[in-house]
Amino acid sequence: MSKFKQQFLAGPYLIWIVGFIILPMLMIVYYAFTNADGGFTFEYITATFASETNRKAMILSLQLGLICTGICLVLSYPLAMILNNMQIKNQSFIVFIFMLPMWMNFMLRILAWKLLLSKNGVFNSILTSLGFERINIINTPAAVVLGMVYDFLPFMLLPIYNSMTRIRKDWIEAAKDLGAGSITIFFKIIVPLTVSGIISGIVMVFVPSLTSFAISQVLGGGQVLLIGNVIEQDFMQGMQWNAGSGLSFVLMIFVIASMALVNLFDKDGEGTAIW
């Protein structure tokens, strides 16, 4: 193919990339560093940490993001091991089962959780009918974390499971042969060989949980204010595009930093497959 033809065919994609990716990004950067009159300022960047609400939201977002990521990791790792060890011929079917909820509308799943958890919801009806006390976790950070874990678990499970399927049985046998017990095999063979999957999983869960706003809105009932909610309010309610862009820019730095971390470890591209 001639060079001209190649460039010609790439044209539509270039337009797409410029129009829908590069341009919006540049606009965010522009708004982040300008004030309402169009003058250059750092005000909205520093506001991320200077303003009390922003700082609190940022810290809470980081906290919940980390907790959610931690819980996902602790749940996924043993699950991936169990799936990998199952003597089932069609393993992709198992993976399919775990991916199935992801095909349901995201908002629908969150609203379902709201129904389950609310004050007079399904769980509490069952609990009270059995004579137990109600649990009131709706509209608390705990409910938000629960929703996040439910939504993002597959993003952790899949890369870890993928990296685990690549561990050859004969490596495990060789380790046993050389005298290694189960604990040594776990820490010296299995964990090191799944590090790339773990790192991908962490980033793939941490990034969306850091930036999410829908989950906290529905399950937090307006009482759990994450950085995503603040940004949303800035854009939708306050029409403060500059403030919103400033926050988005800072958040983007966090996201880019964690993506860079992935590229550092994830050389086989386990995680990127489902993004």
Add this chain to the structure above:
Amino acid sequence: MSKHLIDFIDISKSYDGSLVLDELNLYIRENEFLTLLGPSGCGKTTTLRLLGGFETPDQGRILFDGEDITNLPANERKLNTVFQKYSLFPHMSIAENIAFGLKISKKSKAYINDKIKYALKLVNLDGFENRSVDSLSGGQQQRIAIARAIVNEPKVLLLDEPLGALDLKLRQNMQYELMRLKEELGITFVYVTHDQEEALTMSDTIVVMNQGYIQQIGTPEMIYNEPENAFVADFIGHSNIIDGVMLDDRLVEILGVKMPCVDEGFGKNKPVDVVIRPEDVELVDPADGYMEGDVTSLIFKGVHYELDVMANGYEWLVHTTKHVPVGTHVGIRVTPFNIQIMHKPESSDEKAVEIDE
């Protein structure tokens, strides 16, 4: 070479209902180089995995030094395996791979470093400590796998077709290296191969297996010169195996021709298998042979020519150093001493009795 180090007693193993090993009995002596030889799927790897502790038998016991190890987990057995696929740990350097077993047995740093140096020297790969597994060729990986196993000073080294993936030259080098290692370290080798030449070259004892049965156990010379049945004869070298009738002591009839031989005690008019090695078939003047035939093909094999001779309806395989063109009319003769008479097996996988040593 005397004491039994390992005993397999009535070992049976089946996978998904199909019997892979049927009441296998076998002993391995201290410092022996024992080779399991047989066609693909005959149960060699299964036997080795039972010994390594990666499978448990359905029935029977395995003794190690008189102790029952049938249910002992692999990591507690005093033997090490060199796997067919090398199985080096990809996330560790060469040195870390070799040190793996030593670290588990809590050896000192100095001891481990000494051992790594020593083992790398032994397999002729000095200076490879910090190389990655990926950067090594198949042959080099194989040697590292051997080094990783022997630093633990096992009493027994199990090797599953360790030279299968190597080219001829490297394979011959490694055969020599392994024999040298065995002399140097004084450990018992249990070796699996389906290459009869390799088995004949390296072993003290060869166990010929087929379909889960032991066909014959013996020294390479015994296996080669006195195969116990047609299967062994055929597997050990490409032989002429011909249906015959033992007419009387020292007289056999094959392809309608009576030939003198040296075997006795088969009874009269008993159907037998007659085995004649290609190098024992003499091509003579048509008038001087037991039978006449024509050369149908001729292949130069380096040291000798390999010929097919069609005579009395049988295609004889002949090795000779003379160049005999295709189409030549020849006579076939065999010295009585070179005719092997064998009982016909009752079934294709009949159990062979162990021959006395």
